[in-house]
Amino acid sequence: MTSSDLPTTLSRRDFLSLGLGALGLAGLLQSGAITYQFLAPRTIEGEFGGVVHAGELVSFPPGSVTEFPDGRFFLVRLDDGGLLAVYRRCTHLGCAVAWHPTEDRFTCPCHGSHFDQAGVVENPPAPRPLDTFAITLRDGQISVDTARPQRRDHFSVDQVVYG
């Protein structure tokens, strides 16, 4: 049969079976969408991801690193007085880094990455500096928004908040 022999009109039987197939496909897609939405993650208010009030600026001397376990971050006061909120999640594979005051660095025990006080990689395998959270400074009070970690490829001064 050549293409010119093919019927140009759709028979009623073909139309109905085509329709049935289309409906079946639509049904499958809908079930998939329902399953996806049913299973999709949802965040609960008040969990990690809200704004953390860290306290007064004066209680963090320059050069200090303070851990906020519930906020999953370290509040870093650089030697020049600037503030950084460093997310503790290692940028390599997500382990929690720890601050070692004697060696002046963050280390990740899982795969051996090191970061300096500002969270910049000193030793791979970590591919980029530790993420940071946005800091708001009002009347000497520090608050850290842990909703969205900010990625950075290298350290620059505009990441630092000055009092």
Added chain:
Amino acid sequence: MAWFTRFVNSMRPRLPNDERGRMRAVANNLILHLHPTRVPAPALQMRRTWGLGGISALLTVILVLSGILLMFRYDASIERAYQSIQFLETAVPFGSLLRAIHHWSGNLLVITVTLHLVRVFFTGGFYGPRRSNWIFGLALLLLVLFFNFTGYLLPWDQLAFWAITVGVGLLDYVPLLGEAMATFLLGGREVGQAALRNFYALHVAVLPALLMLMLSYHFWRVRKDGGIALPTPSGPVEKLTTIPHLVGIELGVALLTLTALLGFAMLVPAPLEELANPAHPPNPAKAAWYFLGLQELLLHMHPLAAMLLSGSVMLGLAAVPYWDRDEAAIGIVGRSARGREAGLVGFLLSLLITPSLVVIDEWWLDLPSLLPTWSTLITNGVLPLALSLAGLALIYALLRYPLRARPSEALVGLFSFIGGALVVLTVVGVFLRGPDMVLMWP
């Protein structure tokens, strides 16, 4: 005592005395009819299969039974999961034993299915129509690994928490979809209550259902493809009835496996580390032993490169039936004497090269600082990946040309090389990595 003798006699299975009757007994039994009624005598030699498929099937049954019992005593909540395991270990009668049986069966299953794959590869069990079951078997291997992965989050101890954190962290590197997939799997940004619940549902419902379907297909295909791969016979092959010849061997292997497993589970309880602490990973933070080969790769290259390298190996395995069409070699271990030689050369080369590469990369070679202007994605990702793949191609070419092996024989060598590398990387990961994952003598 006449009643006792009568009782014993009535319990004795009445097997028909004639061959036809015994064959019918197999065909008419729901479970036994997974087998043909008669099997070729060479298929019954222990050194042909080592019973690895059967042992794996038995372990699966044990895992299902012990798993169902454990479900009655487990709480999938982050406040109570660890407590419920402690309670199981200390207060529930036989709780510790059942957990040990489940844990060690899961570990042993990883070993037996891997050896099963090795056996099928070496005896050419992927030629011709067996191709589809070979690929299906690879999918089953991934399923077993995913079973173990979801299972070890459940005790909610330190190993559980950090192994899953790191394992799912790998997904983040998959371009475009990775982060969405990781968040979906964990039910959030980090491992927490949602992740525990998701993994529990996967481990006790979704994966078992998948496994039932896939295993049924796997067994059915074995029958369809005419049983295990045997060398093409030169003359008539003796056939023996399944009862008692095959069933007898199977019962023997099953009893040995059960005895060994039970003995081991009684002597060595399943490990349980401290309660999961999201703020402090243990140092060193290691995955379960069967993932340490992959974890070792991660110390040497970018996660995406490590995933692509393991993915290439899996794809290469799936491509084996299309690559090697030397069907005359079916059933002959290593294809031929030269093939076995290539296998030995590949394995020994791997035992030499892999540790050297680990040591060189650990102590001397630092590509990112040699080429500081290049992105680490290239120096730590593209370069190591390209070098590894080129190395594998070189091994293949070496076996193929200087050793004059046919493609099927060179492939045996390449397979042995990769197998050797996996063994070496796993041993390094398990024994030679200390705090901060530094290479050290144990």
